[in-house]
Amino acid sequence: MSRTMEGPNPMPAPVQAAYAYCEAVTGGQARNFAYGIRLLPAGKRQAMSALYAFSRRVDDIGDGTLAPETKHVRLEDTRALLDRIRKGDVEDDDTDPVAVALADAAQRYPLPLDGLDELIDGVLMDVRGASYETWDDLKVYCRCVAGAIGRLSLAVFGTQPGAPGAERAPEYADTLGLALQLTNILRDVAEDAAGGRVYLPADDLAKFGCTEGFGTGRPPAGSDFAGLVHYEVRRARALFTEGYRLLPMLDRRSGACVAAMAGIYRRLLDRIERDPWAVLRGRVSLPGHEKAYVAVRGLSGLDARVIGRQGHGGRP
Structure with a gap:
Protein backbone atom coordinates (compact mmCIF):
# COMPACT_ATOMS: atom_id res chain seq x y z
CA MET A 1 0.00 0.00 0.00
CA PRO A 110 6.82 -0.53 -10.58
CA LEU A 111 10.17 1.06 -11.38
CA PRO A 112 12.35 -0.98 -13.77
CA LEU A 113 15.48 -0.28 -11.73
CA ASP A 114 17.61 -2.03 -14.33
CA GLY A 115 17.19 1.24 -16.25
CA LEU A 116 19.47 2.91 -13.70
CA ASP A 117 22.04 0.17 -14.32
CA GLU A 118 21.83 1.18 -17.98
CA LEU A 119 22.44 4.81 -16.98
CA ILE A 120 25.58 3.76 -15.10
CA ASP A 121 26.69 1.74 -18.15
CA GLY A 122 26.20 4.83 -20.33
CA VAL A 123 28.23 7.05 -18.02
CA LEU A 124 30.96 4.41 -17.99
CA MET A 125 31.07 4.82 -21.78
CA ASP A 126 31.86 8.50 -21.16
CA VAL A 127 34.53 7.62 -18.61
CA ARG A 128 36.18 5.31 -21.14
CA GLY A 129 36.05 8.05 -23.78
CA ALA A 130 33.86 6.08 -26.16
CA SER A 131 33.27 7.46 -29.65
CA TYR A 132 30.54 6.51 -32.08
CA GLU A 133 31.02 5.56 -35.71
CA THR A 134 27.36 5.42 -36.71
CA TRP A 135 23.96 6.56 -35.51
CA ASP A 136 23.22 2.95 -34.52
CA ASP A 137 26.27 3.09 -32.24
CA LEU A 138 25.22 6.42 -30.73
CA LYS A 139 21.68 5.09 -30.17
CA VAL A 140 23.09 2.51 -27.76
CA TYR A 141 24.57 5.30 -25.66
CA CYS A 142 21.44 7.47 -25.89
CA ARG A 143 19.23 4.56 -24.83
CA CYS A 144 21.41 4.06 -21.75
CA VAL A 145 21.53 7.66 -20.56
CA ALA A 146 18.10 8.88 -21.70
CA GLY A 147 15.88 6.15 -23.12
CA ALA A 148 16.15 4.23 -19.85
CA ILE A 149 15.07 7.35 -17.94
CA GLY A 150 12.07 7.62 -20.24
CA ARG A 151 11.05 4.07 -19.37
CA LEU A 152 11.55 4.69 -15.65
CA SER A 153 9.44 7.83 -15.89
CA LEU A 154 6.69 5.90 -17.64
CA ALA A 155 6.55 3.53 -14.67
CA VAL A 156 5.71 6.56 -12.49
CA PHE A 157 3.22 8.05 -14.94
CA GLY A 158 1.44 4.82 -15.81
CA THR A 159 -0.86 4.53 -18.83
CA GLN A 160 -4.58 5.14 -18.89
CA PRO A 161 -6.67 1.96 -18.62
CA GLY A 162 -7.67 0.73 -22.06
CA ALA A 163 -5.42 3.19 -23.91
CA PRO A 164 -5.03 1.92 -27.50
CA GLY A 165 -1.53 0.69 -28.24
CA ALA A 166 -0.41 0.96 -24.60
CA GLU A 167 1.78 -2.11 -25.02
CA ARG A 168 4.10 0.10 -27.08
CA ALA A 169 4.29 2.85 -24.46
CA PRO A 170 7.78 1.81 -23.21
CA GLU A 171 9.06 1.93 -26.79
CA TYR A 172 7.68 5.45 -27.29
CA ALA A 173 9.07 6.61 -23.93
CA ASP A 174 12.47 5.25 -24.93
CA THR A 175 12.31 7.01 -28.32
CA LEU A 176 11.34 10.31 -26.71
CA GLY A 177 14.39 9.94 -24.47
CA LEU A 178 16.55 9.55 -27.59
CA ALA A 179 15.04 12.74 -29.04
CA LEU A 180 15.85 14.70 -25.87
CA GLN A 181 19.39 13.32 -25.72
CA LEU A 182 20.18 14.10 -29.35
CA THR A 183 18.95 17.64 -28.73
CA ASN A 184 21.27 17.81 -25.70
CA ILE A 185 24.18 16.61 -27.82
CA LEU A 186 23.57 19.34 -30.40
CA ARG A 187 23.13 22.00 -27.73
CA ASP A 188 26.35 21.02 -25.94
CA VAL A 189 28.66 20.59 -28.95
CA ALA A 190 31.06 23.35 -27.83
CA GLU A 191 31.05 22.37 -24.16
CA ASP A 192 31.66 18.71 -24.98
CA ALA A 193 34.44 19.56 -27.45
CA ALA A 194 36.17 21.61 -24.75
CA GLY A 195 36.08 18.51 -22.57
CA GLY A 196 37.49 16.33 -25.36
CA ARG A 197 34.20 14.62 -26.16
CA VAL A 198 32.61 14.20 -29.57
CA TYR A 199 29.25 12.44 -29.57
CA LEU A 200 28.02 12.99 -33.12
CA PRO A 201 28.59 9.90 -35.28
CA ALA A 202 31.87 9.83 -37.18
CA ASP A 203 30.18 8.94 -40.46
CA ASP A 204 27.90 12.00 -40.13
CA LEU A 205 30.91 14.24 -39.49
CA ALA A 206 32.62 12.80 -42.56
CA LYS A 207 29.52 13.24 -44.73
CA PHE A 208 29.63 17.00 -44.11
CA GLY A 209 33.40 17.43 -44.12
CA CYS A 210 33.53 18.15 -40.39
CA THR A 211 35.86 15.41 -39.19
CA GLU A 212 39.16 17.24 -38.91
CA GLY A 213 39.38 19.48 -35.87
CA PHE A 214 35.82 18.90 -34.74
CA GLY A 215 37.01 17.82 -31.32
CA THR A 216 38.27 21.37 -30.81
CA GLY A 217 34.84 22.82 -31.60
CA ARG A 218 36.19 24.42 -34.79
CA PRO A 219 34.98 22.69 -37.96
CA PRO A 220 37.56 22.89 -40.77
CA ALA A 221 37.36 25.46 -43.52
CA GLY A 222 35.11 24.36 -46.34
CA SER A 223 33.03 22.05 -44.16
CA ASP A 224 29.24 22.20 -44.17
CA PHE A 225 28.70 22.57 -40.43
CA ALA A 226 25.24 24.06 -40.87
CA GLY A 227 24.31 21.11 -43.06
CA LEU A 228 25.49 18.71 -40.36
CA VAL A 229 23.40 20.44 -37.70
CA HIS A 230 20.30 20.53 -39.90
CA TYR A 231 20.77 16.82 -40.65
CA GLU A 232 20.83 15.99 -36.94
CA VAL A 233 17.89 18.31 -36.26
CA ARG A 234 15.81 16.37 -38.80
CA ARG A 235 16.78 13.14 -37.09
CA ALA A 236 15.77 14.53 -33.69
CA ARG A 237 12.43 15.77 -35.07
CA ALA A 238 11.67 12.31 -36.45
CA LEU A 239 12.39 10.82 -33.02
CA PHE A 240 10.12 13.39 -31.36
CA THR A 241 7.33 12.60 -33.79
CA GLU A 242 7.52 8.89 -32.98
CA GLY A 243 7.91 9.48 -29.24
CA TYR A 244 4.92 11.84 -29.10
CA ARG A 245 2.67 8.82 -29.69
CA LEU A 246 3.04 8.24 -25.98
CA LEU A 247 1.02 11.32 -25.00
CA PRO A 248 -2.54 10.07 -25.64
CA MET A 249 -1.78 7.07 -23.43
CA LEU A 250 -1.09 9.20 -20.33
CA ASP A 251 -3.43 10.89 -17.87
CA ARG A 252 -3.83 14.65 -18.17
CA ARG A 253 -1.16 15.74 -15.68
CA SER A 254 1.40 13.13 -16.73
CA GLY A 255 0.78 14.10 -20.35
CA ALA A 256 1.22 17.75 -19.41
CA CYS A 257 4.55 16.93 -17.74
CA VAL A 258 5.85 15.14 -20.83
CA ALA A 259 4.47 17.82 -23.17
CA ALA A 260 6.19 20.54 -21.14
CA MET A 261 9.59 18.83 -21.18
CA ALA A 262 9.26 17.93 -24.86
CA GLY A 263 8.08 21.45 -25.64
CA ILE A 264 11.15 23.01 -24.04
CA TYR A 265 13.47 20.78 -26.07
CA ARG A 266 11.49 21.37 -29.27
CA ARG A 267 12.00 25.09 -28.82
CA LEU A 268 15.73 24.53 -28.25
CA LEU A 269 15.77 22.53 -31.47
CA ASP A 270 13.99 25.38 -33.27
CA ARG A 271 16.65 27.85 -32.09
CA ILE A 272 19.47 25.55 -33.16
CA GLU A 273 17.86 25.06 -36.57
CA ARG A 274 17.54 28.82 -37.10
CA ASP A 275 21.16 29.49 -36.11
CA PRO A 276 23.31 26.33 -36.32
CA TRP A 277 26.48 28.24 -35.46
CA ALA A 278 25.04 29.27 -32.09
CA VAL A 279 25.99 25.88 -30.63
CA LEU A 280 29.66 26.74 -31.17
CA ARG A 281 29.31 30.05 -29.37
CA GLY A 282 27.97 28.50 -26.17
CA ARG A 283 25.10 26.57 -24.66
CA VAL A 284 21.78 27.37 -26.33
CA SER A 285 19.07 27.79 -23.70
CA LEU A 286 15.61 29.23 -23.12
CA PRO A 287 14.93 32.00 -20.58
CA GLY A 288 12.96 30.99 -17.50
CA HIS A 289 9.82 32.86 -18.54
CA GLU A 290 9.69 30.95 -21.82
CA LYS A 291 10.06 27.61 -20.03
CA ALA A 292 7.26 28.60 -17.67
CA TYR A 293 5.09 29.51 -20.67
CA VAL A 294 5.70 26.09 -22.20
CA ALA A 295 4.80 24.44 -18.90
CA VAL A 296 1.53 26.38 -18.71
CA ARG A 297 0.70 25.36 -22.27
CA GLY A 298 1.38 21.77 -21.31
CA LEU A 299 -0.96 21.92 -18.33
CA SER A 300 -3.67 23.58 -20.42
CA GLY A 301 -3.37 20.79 -22.97
CA LEU A 302 -2.43 23.11 -25.84
CA ASP A 303 0.98 21.59 -26.51
CA ALA A 304 -0.32 18.09 -25.88
CA ARG A 305 -2.96 18.51 -28.61
CA VAL A 306 -0.46 19.99 -31.07
CA ILE A 307 2.14 17.32 -30.29
CA GLY A 308 -0.48 14.60 -30.47
CA ARG A 309 -1.40 15.67 -34.02
CA GLN A 310 2.29 15.66 -34.96
CA GLY A 311 2.71 12.23 -33.44
CA HIS A 312 0.01 10.92 -35.78
CA GLY A 313 1.49 12.52 -38.86
CA GLY A 314 -0.42 15.80 -38.70
CA ARG A 315 0.82 19.37 -38.63
CA PRO A 316 0.21 22.03 -35.97
Whole structure:
Protein backbone atom coordinates (compact mmCIF):
# COMPACT_ATOMS: atom_id res chain seq x y z
CA MET A 1 0.00 0.00 0.00
CA SER A 2 1.21 3.49 -0.79
CA ARG A 3 2.52 5.59 2.05
CA THR A 4 1.39 9.19 2.18
CA MET A 5 2.09 12.09 4.50
CA GLU A 6 -1.41 11.70 5.96
CA GLY A 7 -3.96 8.92 6.38
CA PRO A 8 -3.85 5.40 7.85
CA ASN A 9 -0.31 4.71 6.57
CA PRO A 10 1.51 8.03 7.02
CA MET A 11 4.90 8.52 5.42
CA PRO A 12 7.62 8.42 8.12
CA ALA A 13 9.38 11.70 8.80
CA PRO A 14 12.80 10.45 7.52
CA VAL A 15 11.18 9.51 4.19
CA GLN A 16 9.48 12.91 3.97
CA ALA A 17 12.84 14.55 4.62
CA ALA A 18 14.51 12.36 1.98
CA TYR A 19 11.97 13.38 -0.64
CA ALA A 20 12.34 17.03 0.36
CA TYR A 21 16.09 16.72 -0.22
CA CYS A 22 15.57 15.16 -3.66
CA GLU A 23 13.05 17.86 -4.61
CA ALA A 24 15.58 20.53 -3.56
CA VAL A 25 18.24 18.87 -5.74
CA THR A 26 15.83 18.74 -8.66
CA GLY A 27 14.68 22.34 -8.25
CA GLY A 28 18.24 23.59 -7.92
CA GLN A 29 19.96 21.61 -10.67
CA ALA A 30 17.42 20.43 -13.25
CA ARG A 31 17.35 23.22 -15.83
CA ASN A 32 14.48 21.78 -17.88
CA PHE A 33 13.28 18.67 -16.08
CA ALA A 34 11.92 20.60 -13.09
CA TYR A 35 9.49 22.61 -15.22
CA GLY A 36 7.74 19.43 -16.30
CA ILE A 37 7.52 17.59 -13.00
CA ARG A 38 6.00 20.60 -11.25
CA LEU A 39 2.83 19.71 -13.14
CA LEU A 40 2.55 16.29 -11.48
CA PRO A 41 0.59 15.41 -8.32
CA ALA A 42 2.72 15.19 -5.17
CA GLY A 43 3.36 11.43 -5.15
CA LYS A 44 4.52 11.27 -8.76
CA ARG A 45 6.53 14.48 -8.37
CA GLN A 46 8.35 12.98 -5.36
CA ALA A 47 9.14 9.77 -7.22
CA MET A 48 10.43 11.68 -10.24
CA SER A 49 12.60 13.83 -7.97
CA ALA A 50 14.10 10.68 -6.43
CA LEU A 51 14.88 9.35 -9.91
CA TYR A 52 16.42 12.68 -10.89
CA ALA A 53 18.56 12.94 -7.74
CA PHE A 54 19.97 9.44 -8.24
CA SER A 55 20.59 10.10 -11.94
CA ARG A 56 22.23 13.44 -11.11
CA ARG A 57 24.61 11.66 -8.75
CA VAL A 58 25.63 9.26 -11.51
CA ASP A 59 26.06 12.08 -14.05
CA ASP A 60 28.10 14.17 -11.61
CA ILE A 61 30.54 11.32 -11.11
CA GLY A 62 30.98 11.00 -14.87
CA ASP A 63 31.34 14.75 -15.42
CA GLY A 64 33.62 15.38 -12.42
CA THR A 65 37.37 15.91 -12.27
CA LEU A 66 38.31 12.59 -10.66
CA ALA A 67 40.69 10.22 -12.44
CA PRO A 68 38.94 7.68 -14.70
CA GLU A 69 39.90 4.80 -12.38
CA THR A 70 38.33 6.59 -9.41
CA LYS A 71 35.20 7.41 -11.39
CA HIS A 72 34.87 3.74 -12.28
CA VAL A 73 35.07 2.76 -8.60
CA ARG A 74 32.53 5.43 -7.61
CA LEU A 75 30.12 4.33 -10.32
CA GLU A 76 30.37 0.69 -9.26
CA ASP A 77 29.77 1.78 -5.66
CA THR A 78 26.63 3.52 -6.88
CA ARG A 79 25.60 0.34 -8.68
CA ALA A 80 26.05 -1.55 -5.39
CA LEU A 81 23.74 0.98 -3.71
CA LEU A 82 21.21 0.38 -6.46
CA ASP A 83 21.44 -3.36 -5.73
CA ARG A 84 20.63 -2.65 -2.08
CA ILE A 85 17.59 -0.67 -3.14
CA ARG A 86 16.52 -3.45 -5.50
CA LYS A 87 16.79 -6.02 -2.69
CA GLY A 88 14.90 -3.84 -0.18
CA ASP A 89 17.96 -3.43 2.05
CA VAL A 90 17.64 0.34 2.52
CA GLU A 91 15.89 1.36 5.75
CA ASP A 92 13.96 4.59 6.28
CA ASP A 93 16.65 5.86 8.67
CA ASP A 94 19.54 5.29 6.23
CA THR A 95 21.90 8.25 6.14
CA ASP A 96 21.66 8.59 2.34
CA PRO A 97 18.48 10.56 1.54
CA VAL A 98 18.58 9.72 -2.17
CA ALA A 99 18.67 6.01 -1.37
CA VAL A 100 15.80 6.37 1.11
CA ALA A 101 13.63 8.28 -1.36
CA LEU A 102 14.36 5.99 -4.31
CA ALA A 103 13.74 2.88 -2.18
CA ASP A 104 10.35 4.28 -1.15
CA ALA A 105 9.50 5.23 -4.73
CA ALA A 106 10.36 1.67 -5.83
CA GLN A 107 7.81 0.39 -3.29
CA ARG A 108 5.11 2.71 -4.60
CA TYR A 109 5.72 2.38 -8.34
CA PRO A 110 6.82 -0.53 -10.58
CA LEU A 111 10.17 1.06 -11.38
CA PRO A 112 12.35 -0.98 -13.77
CA LEU A 113 15.48 -0.28 -11.73
CA ASP A 114 17.61 -2.03 -14.33
CA GLY A 115 17.19 1.24 -16.25
CA LEU A 116 19.47 2.91 -13.70
CA ASP A 117 22.04 0.17 -14.32
CA GLU A 118 21.83 1.18 -17.98
CA LEU A 119 22.44 4.81 -16.98
CA ILE A 120 25.58 3.76 -15.10
CA ASP A 121 26.69 1.74 -18.15
CA GLY A 122 26.20 4.83 -20.33
CA VAL A 123 28.23 7.05 -18.02
CA LEU A 124 30.96 4.41 -17.99
CA MET A 125 31.07 4.82 -21.78
CA ASP A 126 31.86 8.50 -21.16
CA VAL A 127 34.53 7.62 -18.61
CA ARG A 128 36.18 5.31 -21.14
CA GLY A 129 36.05 8.05 -23.78
CA ALA A 130 33.86 6.08 -26.16
CA SER A 131 33.27 7.46 -29.65
CA TYR A 132 30.54 6.51 -32.08
CA GLU A 133 31.02 5.56 -35.71
CA THR A 134 27.36 5.42 -36.71
CA TRP A 135 23.96 6.56 -35.51
CA ASP A 136 23.22 2.95 -34.52
CA ASP A 137 26.27 3.09 -32.24
CA LEU A 138 25.22 6.42 -30.73
CA LYS A 139 21.68 5.09 -30.17
CA VAL A 140 23.09 2.51 -27.76
CA TYR A 141 24.57 5.30 -25.66
CA CYS A 142 21.44 7.47 -25.89
CA ARG A 143 19.23 4.56 -24.83
CA CYS A 144 21.41 4.06 -21.75
CA VAL A 145 21.53 7.66 -20.56
CA ALA A 146 18.10 8.88 -21.70
CA GLY A 147 15.88 6.15 -23.12
CA ALA A 148 16.15 4.23 -19.85
CA ILE A 149 15.07 7.35 -17.94
CA GLY A 150 12.07 7.62 -20.24
CA ARG A 151 11.05 4.07 -19.37
CA LEU A 152 11.55 4.69 -15.65
CA SER A 153 9.44 7.83 -15.89
CA LEU A 154 6.69 5.90 -17.64
CA ALA A 155 6.55 3.53 -14.67
CA VAL A 156 5.71 6.56 -12.49
CA PHE A 157 3.22 8.05 -14.94
CA GLY A 158 1.44 4.82 -15.81
CA THR A 159 -0.86 4.53 -18.83
CA GLN A 160 -4.58 5.14 -18.89
CA PRO A 161 -6.67 1.96 -18.62
CA GLY A 162 -7.67 0.73 -22.06
CA ALA A 163 -5.42 3.19 -23.91
CA PRO A 164 -5.03 1.92 -27.50
CA GLY A 165 -1.53 0.69 -28.24
CA ALA A 166 -0.41 0.96 -24.60
CA GLU A 167 1.78 -2.11 -25.02
CA ARG A 168 4.10 0.10 -27.08
CA ALA A 169 4.29 2.85 -24.46
CA PRO A 170 7.78 1.81 -23.21
CA GLU A 171 9.06 1.93 -26.79
CA TYR A 172 7.68 5.45 -27.29
CA ALA A 173 9.07 6.61 -23.93
CA ASP A 174 12.47 5.25 -24.93
CA THR A 175 12.31 7.01 -28.32
CA LEU A 176 11.34 10.31 -26.71
CA GLY A 177 14.39 9.94 -24.47
CA LEU A 178 16.55 9.55 -27.59
CA ALA A 179 15.04 12.74 -29.04
CA LEU A 180 15.85 14.70 -25.87
CA GLN A 181 19.39 13.32 -25.72
CA LEU A 182 20.18 14.10 -29.35
CA THR A 183 18.95 17.64 -28.73
CA ASN A 184 21.27 17.81 -25.70
CA ILE A 185 24.18 16.61 -27.82
CA LEU A 186 23.57 19.34 -30.40
CA ARG A 187 23.13 22.00 -27.73
CA ASP A 188 26.35 21.02 -25.94
CA VAL A 189 28.66 20.59 -28.95
CA ALA A 190 31.06 23.35 -27.83
CA GLU A 191 31.05 22.37 -24.16
CA ASP A 192 31.66 18.71 -24.98
CA ALA A 193 34.44 19.56 -27.45
CA ALA A 194 36.17 21.61 -24.75
CA GLY A 195 36.08 18.51 -22.57
CA GLY A 196 37.49 16.33 -25.36
CA ARG A 197 34.20 14.62 -26.16
CA VAL A 198 32.61 14.20 -29.57
CA TYR A 199 29.25 12.44 -29.57
CA LEU A 200 28.02 12.99 -33.12
CA PRO A 201 28.59 9.90 -35.28
CA ALA A 202 31.87 9.83 -37.18
CA ASP A 203 30.18 8.94 -40.46
CA ASP A 204 27.90 12.00 -40.13
CA LEU A 205 30.91 14.24 -39.49
CA ALA A 206 32.62 12.80 -42.56
CA LYS A 207 29.52 13.24 -44.73
CA PHE A 208 29.63 17.00 -44.11
CA GLY A 209 33.40 17.43 -44.12
CA CYS A 210 33.53 18.15 -40.39
CA THR A 211 35.86 15.41 -39.19
CA GLU A 212 39.16 17.24 -38.91
CA GLY A 213 39.38 19.48 -35.87
CA PHE A 214 35.82 18.90 -34.74
CA GLY A 215 37.01 17.82 -31.32
CA THR A 216 38.27 21.37 -30.81
CA GLY A 217 34.84 22.82 -31.60
CA ARG A 218 36.19 24.42 -34.79
CA PRO A 219 34.98 22.69 -37.96
CA PRO A 220 37.56 22.89 -40.77
CA ALA A 221 37.36 25.46 -43.52
CA GLY A 222 35.11 24.36 -46.34
CA SER A 223 33.03 22.05 -44.16
CA ASP A 224 29.24 22.20 -44.17
CA PHE A 225 28.70 22.57 -40.43
CA ALA A 226 25.24 24.06 -40.87
CA GLY A 227 24.31 21.11 -43.06
CA LEU A 228 25.49 18.71 -40.36
CA VAL A 229 23.40 20.44 -37.70
CA HIS A 230 20.30 20.53 -39.90
CA TYR A 231 20.77 16.82 -40.65
CA GLU A 232 20.83 15.99 -36.94
CA VAL A 233 17.89 18.31 -36.26
CA ARG A 234 15.81 16.37 -38.80
CA ARG A 235 16.78 13.14 -37.09
CA ALA A 236 15.77 14.53 -33.69
CA ARG A 237 12.43 15.77 -35.07
CA ALA A 238 11.67 12.31 -36.45
CA LEU A 239 12.39 10.82 -33.02
CA PHE A 240 10.12 13.39 -31.36
CA THR A 241 7.33 12.60 -33.79
CA GLU A 242 7.52 8.89 -32.98
CA GLY A 243 7.91 9.48 -29.24
CA TYR A 244 4.92 11.84 -29.10
CA ARG A 245 2.67 8.82 -29.69
CA LEU A 246 3.04 8.24 -25.98
CA LEU A 247 1.02 11.32 -25.00
CA PRO A 248 -2.54 10.07 -25.64
CA MET A 249 -1.78 7.07 -23.43
CA LEU A 250 -1.09 9.20 -20.33
CA ASP A 251 -3.43 10.89 -17.87
CA ARG A 252 -3.83 14.65 -18.17
CA ARG A 253 -1.16 15.74 -15.68
CA SER A 254 1.40 13.13 -16.73
CA GLY A 255 0.78 14.10 -20.35
CA ALA A 256 1.22 17.75 -19.41
CA CYS A 257 4.55 16.93 -17.74
CA VAL A 258 5.85 15.14 -20.83
CA ALA A 259 4.47 17.82 -23.17
CA ALA A 260 6.19 20.54 -21.14
CA MET A 261 9.59 18.83 -21.18
CA ALA A 262 9.26 17.93 -24.86
CA GLY A 263 8.08 21.45 -25.64
CA ILE A 264 11.15 23.01 -24.04
CA TYR A 265 13.47 20.78 -26.07
CA ARG A 266 11.49 21.37 -29.27
CA ARG A 267 12.00 25.09 -28.82
CA LEU A 268 15.73 24.53 -28.25
CA LEU A 269 15.77 22.53 -31.47
CA ASP A 270 13.99 25.38 -33.27
CA ARG A 271 16.65 27.85 -32.09
CA ILE A 272 19.47 25.55 -33.16
CA GLU A 273 17.86 25.06 -36.57
CA ARG A 274 17.54 28.82 -37.10
CA ASP A 275 21.16 29.49 -36.11
CA PRO A 276 23.31 26.33 -36.32
CA TRP A 277 26.48 28.24 -35.46
CA ALA A 278 25.04 29.27 -32.09
CA VAL A 279 25.99 25.88 -30.63
CA LEU A 280 29.66 26.74 -31.17
CA ARG A 281 29.31 30.05 -29.37
CA GLY A 282 27.97 28.50 -26.17
CA ARG A 283 25.10 26.57 -24.66
CA VAL A 284 21.78 27.37 -26.33
CA SER A 285 19.07 27.79 -23.70
CA LEU A 286 15.61 29.23 -23.12
CA PRO A 287 14.93 32.00 -20.58
CA GLY A 288 12.96 30.99 -17.50
CA HIS A 289 9.82 32.86 -18.54
CA GLU A 290 9.69 30.95 -21.82
CA LYS A 291 10.06 27.61 -20.03
CA ALA A 292 7.26 28.60 -17.67
CA TYR A 293 5.09 29.51 -20.67
CA VAL A 294 5.70 26.09 -22.20
CA ALA A 295 4.80 24.44 -18.90
CA VAL A 296 1.53 26.38 -18.71
CA ARG A 297 0.70 25.36 -22.27
CA GLY A 298 1.38 21.77 -21.31
CA LEU A 299 -0.96 21.92 -18.33
CA SER A 300 -3.67 23.58 -20.42
CA GLY A 301 -3.37 20.79 -22.97
CA LEU A 302 -2.43 23.11 -25.84
CA ASP A 303 0.98 21.59 -26.51
CA ALA A 304 -0.32 18.09 -25.88
CA ARG A 305 -2.96 18.51 -28.61
CA VAL A 306 -0.46 19.99 -31.07
CA ILE A 307 2.14 17.32 -30.29
CA GLY A 308 -0.48 14.60 -30.47
CA ARG A 309 -1.40 15.67 -34.02
CA GLN A 310 2.29 15.66 -34.96
CA GLY A 311 2.71 12.23 -33.44
CA HIS A 312 0.01 10.92 -35.78
CA GLY A 313 1.49 12.52 -38.86
CA GLY A 314 -0.42 15.80 -38.70
CA ARG A 315 0.82 19.37 -38.63
CA PRO A 316 0.21 22.03 -35.97
